[in-house]
Amino acid sequence: MENNSCIRQQADIKQINRCKDTVSELSESFDHLANGLSLVGNSVRLKILYLIFEEKRLCVCDLSDILGMNISAISQHLRKMKDRNLLTTEREAQTIFYSLTTEYSTLLNPFFEILDKNKILATT
Amino acid sequence: MENNSCIRQQADIKQINRCKDTVSELSESFDHLANGLSLVGNSVRLKILYLIFEEKRLCVCDLSDILGMNISAISQHLRKMKDRNLLTTEREAQTIFYSLTTEYSTLLNPFFEILDKNKILATT
DNA sequence: TTATTATTTAAGCAAATACTTAAATAATAC
DNA sequence: GTATTATTTAAGTATTTGCTTAAATAATAA
Numbered sequence A, B: 001m002e003n004n005s006c007i008r009q010q011a012d013i014k015q016i017n018r019c020k021d022t023v024s025e026l027s028e029s030f031d032h033l034a035n036g037l038s039l040v041g042n043s044v045r046l047k048i049l050y051l052i053f054e055e056k057r058l059c060v061c062d063l064s065d066i067l068g069m070n071i072s073a074i075s076q077h078l079r080k081m082k083d084r085n086l087l088t089t090e091r092e093a094q095t096i097f098y099s100l101t102t103e104y105s106t107l108l109n110p111f112f113e114i115l116d117k118n119k120i121l122a123t124t
Numbered sequence C: 001t002t003a004t005t006a007t008t009t010a011a012g013c014a015a016a017t018a019c020t021t022a023a024a025t026a027a028t029a030c
Numbered sequence D: 001g002t003a004t005t006a007t008t009t010a011a012g013t014a015t016t017t018g019c020t021t022a023a024a025t026a027a028t029a030a
Helices: A013-025 A027-040 A043-055 A060-067 A071-083 A102-123 B013-025 B027-040 B043-055 B060-067 B071-083 B102-123
Strands: A087-092 A095-100 B087-092 B095-100
Touching: A013 A027, A013 B043, A013 B060, A013 B102, A027 A043, A027 B027, A027 B043, A027 B102, A043 A060, A043 A071, A043 A095, A043 A102, A043 B013, A043 B027, A060 A071, A060 A095, A060 B013, A071 A087, A095 A102, A102 B013, A102 B027, A102 B102, B013 B027, B027 B043, B043 B060, B043 B071, B043 B095, B043 B102, B060 B071, B060 B095, B071 B087, B095 B102
Parallel strands: none
Antiparallel strands: A087 A095, B087 B095
16 A cells, blocks of 8 residues: 655654644544535536525426436435535425525635626626 | 426526526536535545645655555645646755645635634544 | 325446556756 | 656556436325
8 A cells, every 4th residue: 555665855754743643633524524525526516506505495306407407416416415414405395495504605605705706707 | 318307387487597597607617616626525635735734835755654645646636736726836856845825725724724623622 | 096296216327536556757866 | 877766647447426217205186
């Protein structure tokens, strides 16, 4: 697994060890955060999140129509994001509406703002 | 490609069309942003970014040692992030140091802060 | 109860991603 | 010049991810 040459001659051993400690301390945090960000780092899911952010709530069917994609495909994306607590659902008869959880709404806001700015640029 | 049933009876056509417009207007923005976020949404790369953020600059060799991973694997991660302008390099003799670009340093700061907080919790 | 509408889930396949190995490039030391 | 150190790149493999199809669940309407 580990091989190759290196460990450079003038490596700062203190620094290396400090970094190793950080990595082992935060190991789970890194995994958890990366997993959350990987959900947002997909253009279909990013679109879904932004649309829900703008429209407050949407159902699978709406999103399927808007994005021109299979309902099943959208449903599977929504599931992943619900599992990771980016989205919540509320049922209204047969329709299930998805909306952003407040926590992720705040966290993702800087990115939505970037998109908002681009939107202004695109329309003018 | 598109099939299935749906388009719910009481769908808000205006809303659907407004959303379709947004998606087509921002299509490239979505792709670009999602691509950037997908880079951060990988635990190895997130670790690399956070370590470089903390230590200001690191070389492949250091990172390989810290993360217990193949130099080649790290190098390929660094390349991707350099290509997408998350990282810059400066050469010092045979060693190439990677550091964060200011733009992404700002953008990623909220996430680094989350990790910082967890670090305090982990050590106390 | 059966039919319809809205949605989810499971299985399979295809494309993308991450890591390994080995070879290539590049700067310094001898 | 050759040898060494630091790094990148290319090719192959294996795992993961996203989408398709088909079947399952769940609420409402007839």
